[in-house]
Amino acid sequence: MHLLMNGKSLTFLHLIVLPLLLANVGCQKEISAENGLLPGGGGGGPVDSSAVFSLVPSGANCSDAVVDGSYVAGQAVGMDEELIVTVNVTKTGEWNYSTSLANGFAFAGFGSFTQTGIHLISLMAVGTPVSAGITRFNLNIDGATCFIRVQVQQ
Template identity: 35%
Template sequence: MKKQLPIFLMQLSAAFFLLSSCVKEVPADYPLSLNPGPDFTVPDPANSAKYEFISVNGACSDAVVEGAYTVGKAADATNFIRVTVYVTRTGTWTMKTPVVNGVSFAGQGTFNDTGLQPVKLLASGTPVRAQTYNTTMTAANGNCSTTFTCEQP
């Protein structure tokens, strides 16, 4: 029994060391948050617009992803999503997507009219892998998704 305890403790220590030393390497320019930049502000909820996506089976009916997404090349002003929303209350709006493959989309503004209104979400970040990815936007009536493709340089 006395010999088994030190062996068990050694095995436990080795397992702890192996599990705690496994770290995924993340590129230095990989965006680790959804913060799209210093000019991005959170609107006052009392003045917030209410809007809904026009979606078909969870996909945005008219979402268009613009620009070329190339592995290792940072997104610029030519990279964005255009989508139409149905506004039921005017006011300020803010929308952002999660980071997918190093890229996220975000936008904000003010809806001055109700009805159908265009929204533009600018891309930020740098694609990491070449593949087609799904990204999701959220509004009062739920989520709406679209795809974007990242290619090799």
């Protein structure tokens, strides 16, 4: 397995992904149940990628997903907040994935797969959690769907 992000690319990722995510916030009204992306419920999907990969879920849960960092209502997420999830790569190439915005924050990442098989991808958190409690993110990659829960502290 390969972790596709390293300490040097995290700063660059935040600088690239945060403006893109914030630019899309104005489009939230266009999200609908018809395309499977419900406001506040997660969703997202690969964007403009040449790689083909899918989730490796266990039922409705992303059983191996690891949410790292501390999420506090009213505090912008930092470089330590991320989601690591296992994917099965069937075609190598560039990848780009983001969740939908939920409770003021989302997860996003990009990279390149050079080998097929099982890999770990790292999605960095961007934004500011609005309220304390459990925030649910749906991950939908290549037809496989699962969800994760992120505890946001007061």
